[in-house]
Amino acid sequence: MDRELSYKDKKVITIGTVCELTGLTERQIRYYEEKKLVFPERSKGKIRKYSFSDIETLIKIASMVEEGVQTFEIRQKMKKQKEKEIERKLIQGQINAHFGLRNGKR
Amino acid sequence: MDRELSYKDKKVITIGTVCELTGLTERQIRYYEEKKLVFPERSKGKIRKYSFSDIETLIKIASMVEEGVQTFEIRQKMKKQKEKEIERKLIQGQINAHFGLRNGKR
């Protein structure tokens, strides 16, 4: 159904690698999780696993924090962002339904 | 130049996760490396890092081994496979050059 894109959202990267890719410290990354800005999965041993998507999110968060935006506000913005996304998909779904399409991807 | 595809080839996955995704044991994965079938990168501490692309390769290798194909033969096949790929890209490059295109991606 989505061969290529699945890579982007698969949670397979450990925190050390995320640090390298984002330039952030473990402390920062864990803190942003505490503030509900990122949601890594955990593998048996409680090890955090991130996706490439998470990494992009973290980079955005970091630049906002640098600009002085508080994590609380960032969380609000991300929530709104997500709501818009949902609505967009909903509408797209209705359009597709109208034209008898299944799986409106691509 | 290639935003999406870069994920597939980025070496960021540790061996434990590769085991989960492929169903192979660490022993098998390291052995296939010894036999020059996969080429993980190493992060500072000598930890192996694999890409999603490597994972796909490993799955193919595993099924061939199960069929009784020896790693030596698999290596040969992969080498031929790679040569064909190079030739294909070469030809494509010439075609693109002929039409004045830069970067024949997509």
Add this chain to the structure above:
DNA sequence: CGTGTAAGGAATTCTGACACG
């Protein structure tokens, strides 16, 4: 509020080797 750090433990990974077949 956001981040650094030392602390101690648990989980992960590594290498080289012996074993079986």
Add this chain to the structure above:
DNA sequence: CGTGTAAGGAATTCTGACACG
């Protein structure tokens, strides 16, 4: 040949806390 395993060490990650501001 391909893979399992026990062995000991090194690197990674985790949590909870104290600190600064």
